[in-house]
Amino acid sequence: MTYDVEAIRAEFPILQRQVGDWPLAYLDSANTSQKPRVVVEAIEEHYLRHNANVARAMHMLGAEATEAYEGARARIAQFIGAARPEEIVFTKNASEALNLAAHTLGAGLGPGDEVVTTVMEHHSNIVPWQMLCERTGATLRWFDVTPDGRLDLDKAEADGLINERTRIVTLTWVSNVLGTRNPVAKVAELAHAVGAKVVVDGSQAVPHQRTDVASLGADILAFTGHKMCGPTGIGVLWGRHDLLETLPPFLGGGEMIEIVEMERSTFAAPPYRFEAGTPPIAQAVGLAAACDFLDGIGLDAIEAHEHAITEYALDKLLAIDGFQLLGPSDVYERGPAISFNIDGVHPHDVMQLFDSRGVAIRGGHHCARPLHRRFGVQSSTRASSYLYTTTAEIDALADAMVYTRDYFAPRFGG
Numbered sequence: 001m002t003y004d005v006e007a008i009r010a011e012f013p014i015l016q017r018q019v020g021d022w023p024l025a026y027l028d029s030a031n032t033s034q035k036p037r038v039v040v041e042a043i044e045e046h047y048l049r050h051n052a053n054v055a056r057a058m059h060m061l062g063a064e065a066t067e068a069y070e071g072a073r074a075r076i077a078q079f080i081g082a083a084r085p086e087e088i089v090f091t092k093n094a095s096e097a098l099n100l101a102a103h104t105l106g107a108g109l110g111p112g113d114e115v116v117t118t119v120m121e122h123h124s125n126i127v128p129w130q131m132l133c134e135r136t137g138a139t140l141r142w143f144d145v146t147p148d149g150r151l152d153l154d155k156a157e158a159d160g161l162i163n164e165r166t167r168i169v170t171l172t173w174v175s176n177v178l179g180t181r182n183p184v185a186k187v188a189e190l191a192h193a194v195g196a197k198v199v200v201d202g203s204q205a206v207p208h209q210r211t212d213v214a215s216l217g218a219d220i221l222a223f224t225g226h227k228m229c230g231p232t233g234i235g236v237l238w239g240r241h242d243l244l245e246t247l248p249p250f251l252g253g254g255e256m257i258e259i260v261e262m263e264r265s266t267f268a269a270p271p272y273r274f275e276a277g278t279p280p281i282a283q284a285v286g287l288a289a290a291c292d293f294l295d296g297i298g299l300d301a302i303e304a305h306e307h308a309i310t311e312y313a314l315d316k317l318l319a320i321d322g323f324q325l326l327g328p329s330d331v332y333e334r335g336p337a338i339s340f341n342i343d344g345v346h347p348h349d350v351m352q353l354f355d356s357r358g359v360a361i362r363g364g365h366h367c368a369r370p371l372h373r374r375f376g377v378q379s380s381t382r383a384s385s386y387l388y389t390t391t392a393e394i395d396a397l398a399d400a401m402v403y404t405r406d407y408f409a410p411r412f413g414g
């Protein structure tokens with residue numbers, strides 16, 4: 001079956017917008033994706049017909065809302081190949097899921113223990129581990145990257161980065177800046193060989209490729225709904241059930257308990273132990289609709305489309321004088337985020353000029369300041385595509401690039 005990008009775009013009314021006289025080219029999906037009509041309708045239908053709190057109300061609407069919420073849990077479990085719905089914990093975003101992982105997995109850590117992350121992480125997968133190490137006296141260490149933006153496994157081996165003191169290894173599956181796709185299974189093998197647990201940040205991977213947690217190698221996977229056609233306000237932590245059962249709670253409150261007395265409480269089984277208070281019910285319903293939508297197109301077809309778009313984009317952009325790519329140029333080892341600098345032009349100027357031509361991209365350090373420092377740059381500009389991106393939008397990107405370069409750096413003589 002051919003991939004009908006125009007039919008897919010028709011499901012996203014926002015993509016028809018104009019920016020002044022220019023058609024919108026939305027190339028900021030790594031930041032947040034657009035939402036198809038079915039997701040918005042599922043949320044609307046929930047609020048208009050089934051709204052009630054879950055688990056507490058013994059009435060028809062309460063039962064319907066609970067069924068919808070637990071149905072969403074089962075749908076998301078199926079989407080990532082989880083063994084059972086109880087392995088899915090709903091959070092408010094990936095950041096909360098990673099904080100949950102750091103708090104619970106790291107509860108017993110102390111001086112002499114080591115946590116390993118990477119220099120290419122989003123701040124969401126650095127700061128919670130720094131906070132953990134400050135609390136417990138454990139030491140934070142990290143994988144470096146090679147000049148072309150891959151994890152430096154050779155240096156890690158030479159430095160003995162993963163060793164008998166390592167308790168947790170955490171890494172992003174796909175970098176939000178470089179686009180690098182990391183060898184998660186290989187890193188997990190090294191970590192498991194020394195008895196460490198593996199936490200994977202799947203925020204930039206789960207939206208773009210088939211996920212099978214059974215073969216991924218992770219003990220915990222975190223991702224976020226709004227980057228995968230779902231609503232904001234919902235994230236997911238997946239963990240093996242036997243592991244989740246051993247972990248202490250994260251936040252305290254209603255619905256995460258078994259019995260509460262004034263002196264102490266006992267806690268519910270997972271996943272409820274980790275879901276204090278009223279959960280993101282409508283958001284879970286919306287995320288389940290997003291999974292239906294993505295599966296309806298097929299994750300393999302989506303990945304192939306993005307692969308072709310990324311190859312097309314890299315071919316065009318790398319041919320532009322003054323374009324400086326951060327990250328691997330080999331399309332086989334990368335996701336769709338392309339970060340770059342234009343020689344001599346500040347990313348904020350780049351963003352502004354691109355916006356004036358309808359091209360929506362992101363400039364700054366993309367919540368990955370250590371990575372930018374590692375490359376000796378303050379910031380970069382990022383174009384990121386998704387299942388609805390067209391070659392015409394990439395053409396608009398390349399045109400904006402040449403226009404901006406020549407506007408600010410006329411020495412290129414365009």
Ligand SMILES: Cc1ncc(COP(=O)(O)O)c(C=O)c1O
Nearest residue numbers: 093094095122124176203204224
């Ligand atoms: C790799 C990565 N991890 C974590 C996050 C944080 O996601 P959220 O803001 O939804 O918590 C992002 C978002 O940009 C990301 O790209």
